[in-house]
Amino acid sequence: MLIRKPDDIPSSEITPESMYLNRRKFISTASGLAAAALVPGSLAACAADNDSQQPLADKLTPYEDVTRYNNFYEFGLDKGDPQKRSGGFRTRPWTVTVDGLVKKPGSYAFDDLIRQHQVVDRTYRLRCVEAWSMVIPAAGDSAGGGNPPRGATPAAKFVEFTTVLRPAEMPGQRRAVLDWPYTEGLRMDEAVHPLTLLATGLYGRPMPNQNGAPIRLVVPWKYGFKSIKSIVRIRFTESQPQTAWNESAPDEYGFYANVNPEVDHPRWSQARERRIGELRRRPTLPFNGYADQVAGLYQGMDLRRFY
Numbered sequence: 001m002l003i004r005k006p007d008d009i010p011s012s013e014i015t016p017e018s019m020y021l022n023r024r025k026f027i028s029t030a031s032g033l034a035a036a037a038l039v040p041g042s043l044a045a046c047a048a049d050n051d052s053q054q055p056l057a058d059k060l061t062p063y064e065d066v067t068r069y070n071n072f073y074e075f076g077l078d079k080g081d082p083q084k085r086s087g088g089f090r091t092r093p094w095t096v097t098v099d100g101l102v103k104k105p106g107s108y109a110f111d112d113l114i115r116q117h118q119v120v121d122r123t124y125r126l127r128c129v130e131a132w133s134m135v136i137p138a139a140g141d142s143a144g145g146g147n148p149p150r151g152a153t154p155a156a157k158f159v160e161f162t163t164v165l166r167p168a169e170m171p172g173q174r175r176a177v178l179d180w181p182y183t184e185g186l187r188m189d190e191a192v193h194p195l196t197l198l199a200t201g202l203y204g205r206p207m208p209n210q211n212g213a214p215i216r217l218v219v220p221w222k223y224g225f226k227s228i229k230s231i232v233r234i235r236f237t238e239s240q241p242q243t244a245w246n247e248s249a250p251d252e253y254g255f256y257a258n259v260n261p262e263v264d265h266p267r268w269s270q271a272r273e274r275r276i277g278e279l280r281r282r283p284t285l286p287f288n289g290y291a292d293q294v295a296g297l298y299q300g301m302d303l304r305r306f307y
């Protein structure tokens with residue numbers, strides 16, 4: 001199994017970043033079939049999936065930066081707080097409840113969930129609303145085929161995600177910064193889009209606590225706040241769910257939050273971004289560079305109004 005607890009992994013098994021990059025290069029250049037024959041187990045499945053999705057021209061953001069510069073307000077407001085203060089956060093046992101407009105609501109142990117799903121390996125760009133960005137190799141479950149899950153009822157049109165509420169382990173939740181627990185939502189077609197990932201790993205290792213262990217969302221064409229961390233509940237709804245940031249500052253954070261260089265945040269421009277680890281600022285791309293794959297979801301919508 002690809003995903004294991006961090007303390008189960010001897011340091012000899014952790015792939016150094018340089019080797020990881022070589023392996024990625026190999027996977028992305030090998031043809032699907034050849035890669036399937038040569039790389040083990042779940043990685044073989046990844047290769048084919050990954051080829052069409054990987055932003056090959058992008059240099060990966062170093063692991064150290066990806067895990068030390070984070071937004072995870074449950075652990076504090078400073079970008080260094082999540083790494084410094086999430087050591088005592090317990091991610092096992094972990095249960096995810098699936099309810100709302102589903103035929104069989106239920107609660108599932110995280111380890112059983114990932115055993116039943118095919119883990120894909122994917123490199124994605126994350127663009128934070130604060131105009132920084134990173135490029136990260138992640139592993140997880142792509143909700144996939146574009147169709148609503150078979151377990152959802154026909155009335156289900158949206159999906160709401162909720163982060164764990166555990167103020168004893170999450171010092172940020174002891175202050176009323178947001179209306180805890182953090183919640184987010186997607187329209188059904190966004191949730192089941194092949195680019196949307198329920199991510200459980202990073203750089204070939206289990207998801208670090210500060211990045212949203214054990215399971216988080218990655219929606220790469222949207223501002224980072226949509227990519228909710230440490231999920232304990234997935235609820236299918238008929239109407240658009242309320243979200244933590246939209247509730248807290250509706251003029252600044254909309255439900256859609258598609259990366260859009262032409263629509264500024266009320267307090268700053270969104271036209272440019274700075275990659276973590278780089279000094280220069282680069283132009284921000286519509287839909288974070290994924291327009292070919294997702295612009296069609298919003299045909300006919302005024303994206304200035306539905307920001």
Ligand code: MTE
Nearest residue numbers: 070071072073128163182224225227228229
């Ligand atoms: N999820 C929760 N539960 N709490 C948060 O504060 N911050 C969001 C998002 N998910 C946040 C969250 C924001 S603003 C960003 S930019 C990304 O997580 C950052 O993810 P990263 O730490 O992997 O860079």
